Amino acid sequence: MANRSLPILMPNLPWQKYSCHGCGDCCRDFTVQLRERDLKKLSEQGWTERLGGEVVQSFRGQSYLSRKDDGSCIFLDPHGLCKIHAEFGFSEKPIACQVFPFNIAPDASGIKVGLNFLCKSVQRNEGSALGTHQKDIRRFIRAIPELARPAPDPPLASGESAATRSEVAKLVDSLDHWLSRSDLDFSNRLDGLAFISTCLGDATLKNVRNERFSDLLDTLFSVLEEELRLQPPSAASRRQDRLLRQAVFTRTEDPRIGTGKGRVRSTLSQLKRSRAMRLGRGKTPFLTAELPVGVDFRTVGGVAGCEESLDSVSIAELFTRYLRATLHSGRAWGSAYYGWSVTDGLQALVLNAACILWIAKLNSASASRTVASLEDYQRAIGRVDRQSGRAPWLGNPVERVRLNYLRMDHGFRRLIYSYL
Numbered sequence: 459m460a461n462r463s464l465p466i467l468m469p470n471l472p473w474q475k476y477s478c479h480g481c482g483d484c485c486r487d488f489t490v491q492l493r494e495r496d497l498k499k500l501s502e503q504g505w506t507e508r509l510g511g512e513v514v515q516s517f518r519g520q521s522y523l524s525r526k527d528d529g530s531c532i533f534l535d536p537h538g539l540c541k542i543h544a545e546f547g548f549s550e551k552p553i554a555c556q557v558f559p560f561n562i563a564p565d566a567s568g569i570k571v572g573l574n575f576l577c578k579s580v581q582r583n584e585g586s587a588l589g590t591h592q593k594d595i596r597r598f599i600r601a602i603p604e605l606a607r608p609a610p611d612p613p614l615a616s617g618e619s620a621a622t623r624s625e626v627a628k629l630v631d632s633l634d635h636w637l638s639r640s641d642l643d644f645s646n647r648l649d650g651l652a653f654i655s656t657c658l659g660d661a662t663l664k665n666v667r668n669e670r671f672s673d674l675l676d677t678l679f680s681v682l683e684e685e686l687r688l689q690p691p692s693a694a695s696r697r698q699d700r701l702l703r704q705a706v707f708t709r710t711e712d713p714r715i716g717t718g719k720g721r722v723r724s725t726l727s728q729l730k731r732s733r734a735m736r737l738g739r740g741k742t743p744f745l746t747a748e749l750p751v752g753v754d755f756r757t758v759g760g761v762a763g764c765e766e767s768l769d770s771v772s773i774a775e776l777f778t779r780y781l782r783a784t785l786h787s788g789r790a791w792g793s794a795y796y797g798w799s800v801t802d803g804l805q806a807l808v809l810n811a812a813c814i815l816w817i818a819k820l821n822s823a824s825a826s827r828t829v830a831s832l833e834d835y836q837r838a839i840g841r842v843d844r845q846s847g848r849a850p851w852l853g854n855p856v857e858r859v860r861l862n863y864l865r866m867d868h869g870f871r872r873l874i875y876s877y878l
Contacts, residue, residue, distance in 0.1 A: 460717070464564060464567075464568050464606060464608060465567075465568040465569070466568065466569050466571060466592060466595055466596065467567070467568040467569060467570045467571065467788075468588055468592065469570075469571060469572060469588070469783065469786040469787040469788075470786055471573075471588055471782075471783055471786055471787075472587070473517045473583075473779065474573065474580075474583060474783055475583050475584060475585045475586060475587060475588075475589060475859060476559065476573060476577070476579055476580050476584070476586065476588065476591070477579060477581075477584065477585025477586045478485070478579060478585075479578070479579050479585070480538065480539055481538060481578050481579070482534055482538030482539065482540075483558070483576075483577075483578060483859050484526075484528075484555075484558050484576070484577065485530055485533070485534040485538075486529065486530040486531070486534065487553075487576065487748065487844070488558070489522050489523070489525065489714060490522060490523040490531065490552055490554050490555055491520055491521070491522055491554060492520075492521040492522060492523065492552055492554075493552075494835065495551060495552075495553070495601065496552040496553060497514065497521060499550060499552075500513060500514065500552075503542070503546060503550070503720065505533075505542075508765045508796075509532070510715035511524075512524055513532050513533070516525070516724065516775075522576075522629070523552065525633065525714075527613060527631060529714070529747060533827065540555070541609055549597070551871070553598065553601045553602060555569055556594070556598060556601075556663075557598050558577070559573050559574040559575075559576065559579075559580050559603075560573060560574075560591070560595065560598070560601065561573065561574055561787070561789055561794060562595065562598060562602075562605055563605075563609070563788070563789075563793040563794035563847075563848060564605055564606070564607060564608055564609045564769045564793055565608065565609050565610070565611050565612075565788070565791070565792055565793055566608050566610060566611045566620075567608075567610065567611070567623065569605060569606075570786030570787055570788045570789075570792075570793075570794060571588070571595060571787060572783065572784070572788070572789040572794065573588075573783055573787065573844040574843055574844065574846075575780050575783070575840060576678060576838050576840040576843055576844040577840075578836075578840075581776060581836050581839065581840065581860050583779070597852050607838060609792070609793035609797075610792075610793075611623075611792065612793075612797065612798060612799050612800055612802070612803070613661045613799040614663055614667070614671070614799060614800050614801065614804070615658070615659075615661075615799050615800070615801040616799050616801070618663055618664060618799070619667075621799075621800050622667075622668065624668065624672075624742075625667070625668065625671050625672075625800075626800060627789070628671070628672045628675055629675060629800065630678075630785050630786060630806075632675045632679050633651065633654065633785055634782055634785060634786065635679075636650055636651070636654075636679060636682070637651065637781055638780050638782070642683075643765065643767060644764070644765065644770075644773075644774035644777070644878075645763075645874075645875075645878050646683075646686060647778070648777075648811060648874050648878060649686055649691065649871055649874055649875065650682050650683075650686060650807045651781070651808060652811075652870040652873075652874050653682065653685065653686060653809070653869040653871060654678060654679075654682070654804075654805075655801070655804045655808045655851075655865075655870060656865050656868065656870055656871070657678055657804045658801045658804065659801050659802070659804075659805050659861075659865045660865065661674070661801075662799075666853070675695060689867055689868075691871040691872045691874070691875040692872060692875070693872065693875065693876050694869070694872040694873050694875070694876040695867070695869075697863075697873070698864060698867075698869045698872055698873055699738065699873075699876070700736055700737075700866055701860050701863060701869075702809075702812055702813065702816060702873050702877075703735045703736060703738050703816070704732065704735060704736050705733065705809055705812070705813050705860060706735065706745070706813045706816055706817060707732050707735040707736075707745065708849070708852060708857070709810065709813050709845050709849075709852065710745040710746045710749060710817070710841050710842075710843070710845070711732075711745070711849075712727065712746045712747075712845075713728075715741060721773035730743070730807050731743035731744060731745070738755045739755060740754070740755065741753060741754060742754075742755060742758070742820065743756070744770065746841065748759070748837070749817065749820065749821070749837075749841060750820060750821065750823075750824030753820055753823050753824045754823070757823040758816065758819045758820050758823045759819070759876075759877075760823070760828075761819040761822045761823050761827070761829065761830055762828055762829040762830070762831055763815075763877070764777075764815075764835065764878065765831055765878070766829050767829045767831060767832075768829075768831075769831055769835075770831035771832075772832045773832055773835045776832070776835060776836065776839065777811075777814070777835065777839070780839050781807070781811065784807060784843075784846075785807075789846065789847060790803040790804060790806065790807045791801070791803030791804070794847050795846070795847050795853070796847070796850075796852065796853025797853070802858065802861065805861045805864075805865060805870065806852075806857070806861060807871065808870045808874070809860075809861060809864065809873075810843075810846065811874065812870065812873040812874055812877060813838075813842050814835065814838040814839050814842050815873075815874070815877035815878055816838075816877050817837070817838035817841055817842065818830045818834040818835045818837075818838040819834075819877060820838075821833075821834035821837050821838060821861040822834045852866075
């Protein structure tokens, strides 16, 4: 088929490595949805008979791998390894298991490949160069037919025509250069990212396209340091804080199948916990099994920022690498992010960064630490990036309203300032 000739667009990330090191964390975390081909393989491998129970469960018309009582995959052995992989090989596992941590999404010109920073090997930058995985990625694409169909390029901004490749490349290169500047503190680089996202969100770009868009970016970045100095951010308002906590909830909410609660009880629990996050009083509610619960909200804000941490250099390196990788692989917009425009997706990425800062402090406060550690940020980045592009509620109109409000009165900058 002609569509299968779409080129694979590997991101230019010479500084990012990955190989699976068999930690088994993804097997403890994800609920794996199965395709017909996966179901056929599992049946042929005879697991139901061998394990003495169902290895597949159904939920709302879809099939998933069953999970143990502790939430881990039914096929995870005591050593943290996959039983299917051990006996039949990597390519015989369900395709969703094979693909992780790669994110693969088509656009009009090719198939974009990104990495999910939930994976510890990605976070630690351990393994082979990304280009060495192209053979596997081609096989994934053959096994997932919808990846071979082109998707529309994202608009440059909401209501505008599709962004050209040169416009996206100019924006990504400009942001990448800014984020990579070793002469600037990490706080300045993150503040600058928030400032640019606000400026582009406020701009009317209808008649500012191609070369004029490039000129606009050159102008913005040429004065960015001075603008940040002349317009220092203040602390976030109560309303901005409330919206941030709601954003944290939506980015960590992880409905699990087979809990036995039923739809009504699950919905009521979700509404109660969401309200608790919005109010921000008393103790933090349950967010997900991988994050602490029952932490005094006041102690979260009292944790010192990453620049005061003994791990500050490592934290800045990881955080910067996560942001750069997300931008270069196009995971912040288009088909990889709910079909959103480039400018809207950039603002969502900044809000993701603010959520990471808050969650890292939550992790630290739960352990009675006064300064967040590298591990706190690793867990926070993993939680937020786990949902990015996967949770449909993050692409709904409510999220856009939240972004529009936070763009006003320098909301993104103020949140970054308050929790960095």
